[in-house]
Amino acid sequence: MKRTNTCGELRKSDLGKEVCLQGWVRFSRDHGGVAFIDLADRYGITQIVFDPADLPSETDASRISDVMKKFTRESAVSVNGVVRERVEGTADARNPTGEIEVLISDAEILGRSKIPPFEVGDQKEGVLPNEDVRMKYRYLDLRRTEMIEAITIRSRFMHLARQYLESKDFLEVETPILARSTPEGARDFIVPSRVHSGTFYALPQSPQLFKQMLMVGSIDRYYQFARCFRDEDSRKDRQPEFTQLDMEMSFIEEKDIQDVIEGLISFVWDGLYGKKLEVPFPRIGYTEAMERFGSDKPDMRYGLEFVKLTDVVKDVPYEIFQRIMKSGGIVAGINVSAELSGGKIGRNDIDRYINYAKKVGLGGLTWMKIQDGVPTSNITKYFTPEILEGIKNEMKAEEGDILFLVAGPWKSTYEGGGALRKKIAEDLDLVPKDVFQFFWLVDCPMFEVDPVSGKYDAFHHPFVKPLGDIDGKACGGACFDICLNGNELGSGSLRINDPEIQKAVFRKLGKSDEDIEEEFGFFVEALSYGAPPHGGIAIGVDRFITIILGKETIRDVIAFPKNKKAVSLLDNSPAKVPEDKLEELQIMTLSIDDLDFETVEESEEE
């Protein structure tokens, strides 16, 4: 190999060395005589200098000068030269290689670059182009320091995790990408079979069933960096394809899974940052999390906790609250203290929050401000002085504090309230940076009942081991989530290993015995051949990396992500395929774009 060093490597200790550096021309500065190039690769930047007054004797100066004229920005080039100390007073303390430079004696262009569509180099005032431009030229975007860092940390994370899990006897096993479509959960991506026309594979939403069958297959400690596919609308933390660190273990209890994850994350943390994490992570029950923070993945780095007010206001003449409580709803409040808000919340802000509350599914938002010691607002006339006093005491409200009251059905009200809490915290800048708070959300229910249809839904998924009688009123599930800073990082559970219980859960979810046999027969069958007690967890790799790097979106930690509409602007996928490929698969498309509009319009006119 010609290249002797990377662009981030050379130091004063290398003075006098003959080196060959290869990389990209980031900036160049031509002073008419002496000229500089910042040569960059993913390791760093080294200054190359062309110095006619100080050239080695055998050097052909005009030839080098000619070659360097072709060194357009972002071209890949090769440079030979000698490492030397920079002229006194010109060292660059911001750059680890800033004390040295390479005096060029030979140069070659390896791959000339067209004029880049945007700035690749780090700028004093970062002017990032729009994301769609970055996506179209992702290969250039990846050269940026920030992207290099994200990709590097991601790789380190995966390496450290593998190192840890292998040391604990876990085996990495690949599971199929072409698999059976399952009826539960998200929409599947479908892949047509050529051999069996009219039938389809689905891309896995997760390797759930396969990893459980690995347990039946005696692979008692499994892990995999698994690609998962879900055909649902994207968000900044959701992509149609994403990566999970998927794990499963046999002969274990819930705590064993949590111990492994705590060990794993501590190991990774130490490897990445050289810092110890405090373990075990705290636990909070589902109900408590909902009632204090209005979320099953609460951000507990700041306060603004909910206070239950149902008892305090149970005799309130305020009709809206009465109606809600009579139908089993709750009333809860959040105190935005004058201390936190700095008195910055005015009537306009309150109206904004009322609007926001409606947007996130709350029926409305009641507010009061403590003025002259009394909760005051346009609706306090419907409250008795005793009840107002009760609210004030319960919420520990003081002069100038603003109280927001939410009311409605337990779940949707706390969830909406949680969204409001988050919004207020962000507006008031209450969310601390550089604090990483892991915790376990525990004591989850097994089922949720749809308030409209009355239909049972699995709280996590149908393979979770129920705790107790599944027909009981509040049947729990042996499932739990790991959360970090208001995000769900992953969820785990003990699984059902008894085929009869598995069938009973499916029935509870409304499946007939025929459906169960058709959709999950192979799986129930597998459970009936000595399935060990087992359980596992999956960690969202993209989200984890996003959070620890303080990024806004998982797109920034994925090398080639798709946009909001699931389009890859780099390769323009999805795309049409030639007609003969469809014929081979015996597929016809009914896409509106494929219709002949002239014909359609004519038929409409008739």
Add this chain to the structure above:
RNA sequence: GGGGUUGUAGCUCAGUUGGUUAGAGCGCCGGCCUGUCACGCCGGAAGUCGCGAGUUCGAGUCUCGUCAGCCCCGCCA
């Protein structure tokens, strides 16, 4: 599917109450410059104001529609 927001030079943006020839910085091209580091200085080229209608004597600006990006809701067992 719904709501919000953005769209002006290759990139990031400004553009007043509707009014002459649409501007700036960066980049690009040409010239000058022997110690810069986002080098500097001088000069230059570069625009379907997302697209389509409408109002108007006149539209980047107002109205309607439409397309695209992003954020949120729905959706994501």
